[in-house]
Amino acid sequence: MGVFGRPRIIDRIVLGVGVCVILVLVAIGLWAFDSVKEEIVEEYDSQMVTSSTVLWSLMRDTSATTPLILDDKQLPLPQADEKALRHYSKWRSYRVWRAGKLIRASANVPNASQGPNGAGFENLVTANDRWRVYTLVIPQDQMVIEVSEKLIAREKIVSHILRDLIWPLVFALPLIILVVFLATRWGLQGLSEFAARIGSRSVNDLSALDSDKVPGELVPVVVALNDLFTRLTRSYEQERIFTDSAAHELRTPLAALSIQAEVLMRASTKAERKELLDELRAGVARASRMLEQLLTIARLNSALISEERLNVFQLVQVILADIAPIALQRNVSLNLTGDEAASLLSSRELTAVLVRNLIDNAIKYAPLNSEIIVEVTAYGLSVNDQGPGIPASERALVFNRFYRRKGEATPGSGLGLAIVAELAKRLNLQISLHDGKDGRGLCARVSWQRDQ
Known part of the structure; x- marks a missing residue:
């Protein structure tokens, strides 16, 4: 033993x-x-x-x-x-x-x-x-x-x-068992040597193993380990890029909050302090929203997918009820139409995050007193707003992390649609952007295969 x-x-x-x-x-x-x-x-x-x-x-x-x-x-x-x-x-x-x-x-x-x-x-x-x-x-x-x-x-x-x-x-019989024991021990020396080679590596060494120096039975193990090392290297590189980008993007709002706090301390009148305090609250809200989105992306990289058969219409109903107070602040009406029996085999939690981010994004860019329509079909759903829309030349770029259109006045971090794109990839869904109804606003469409 x-x-x-x-x-x-x-x-x-x-x-x-x-x-x-x-x-x-x-x-x-x-x-x-x-x-x-x-x-x-x-x-x-x-x-x-x-x-x-x-x-x-x-x-x-x-x-x-x-x-x-x-x-x-x-x-x-x-x-x-x-x-x-x-x-x-x-x-x-x-x-x-x-x-x-x-x-x-x-x-x-x-x-x-x-x-x-x-x-x-x-x-x-x-x-x-x-x-x-x-x-x-x-x-x-x-x-x-x-x-x-x-x-x-x-x-x-x-x-x-x-x-x-x-x-x-x-x-x-004892002699046979002894011979088998000695022969097996001799044959497994290659496994011990292979384990020693792996154990002697540093934690940062993810280079490929040489399959020519191991017994033939261990070649599939070496191939699997090399594939794992490649995926880990790619994942670590993505994490490094993400961390660098997050640090860069957080530096600006945090610096702005620090400056606003100093200015607030020097304010001489009550009206001036109230105005600066409102700006400080808005800055804190933007920083909190960015941090929340960064944490969401970090969770996506490690979350396990547990699939179940979802009623998409009912899932969207729950999300709209939860997000309605935010829409009411801008006097934006939320309407849901479509197939009430539409279903999808997917992760309930991740699908809800995807849909919520789409609707959040639509509310943020929708003008006051406008309407957002969520339409559910048997093979997809779409979120239509009446905002400024996105030019066709930039629609692929907005799915990149921290991407912001030039001259964009609406506050944001450039992470909302990036989260949607990563979720769609993990859930084997297709995400695309189109002109809104009657050529006004933006239509974000999520679709899935007929057998999903």
Whole structure:
């Protein structure tokens, strides 16, 4: 196990190989048991048939008619042969009948009180043992020969064969696991070296890794890391540009607020102080709005998109109700028309920010006592105002951060439409600017695919 009990790759490989070897051994044992058992049955059955035919050939020419029970202990055998006979003779027996009379039998027959069975093989179960019995019937000689064998004899042979087969493999299992462990450890050295190379890098080093110096299995990892480094480099560069731009843009309003505060302190009359205080409040509001928009852009870069099926019409209704007090200050009416069932699979939070920024922008540039119309369709929405509009030559530029048209008198930071453009890109939406209704004002249109 690794540090804090975490499993390592080498542990998993060794464990997996060990389990596989054990399963293979079990499978081999089962297959060998079934195969050997079948072969033993066939071999021993054939020996029983051979033994019965040998007994027939020996007994057919004899004229014995009286029973003779043969005891192996009476045989004059050498000591070694006698030991082998004593071991195996207890497992086998035979009987011979002529003209229906028992003329020969061994001492350990399983069914001494019963007569011969029908011809062929059968299994016999006695009080103490299980037997395999073969009966040979020779009608022309009026002879019946029965050969019996204990089934335990066959089972012992099968178990001995399996033992001789499995035990060497079982003893070899630790050696196999050790070899796998050492081979895996050697093979993973490239991974350790690769990790050391990554760990030795400085936090600012996002250069591409050399895929020629790593094992082939790690090439996809190197490719993925290089792609990540490229995206991080691009992201850091964007953040740097954004930070520099934000610092530059905030410096001017903050300096203006400082000057206004100093002038306010030197004001001599109440009317002058009130006028300067109103200007200071407006400056603070502009700086707060810019800071809020900067924070919104910063959030967009790290926000996770959680999609859900939105009713676009209802979403716009909620936003209009929330923003209505701001519109009332300029006596601007907000109207919503279109498809009440229009839906979109998107992020509720980010889509709401996008729509709110469009309407905020329209209110800011709409003249007093004018109208803003928000129209929702099945595949998009549009915000139409009656303001000064934007020339076609500048419509692509207004989506850049901090862009302000020359001579623009309306206060602003140049971030509203930049936020809209970045949100549209993240949400896979299309944003475009057009002439307003009847050629008056501006129409900001957001559209999406039919299957969104």
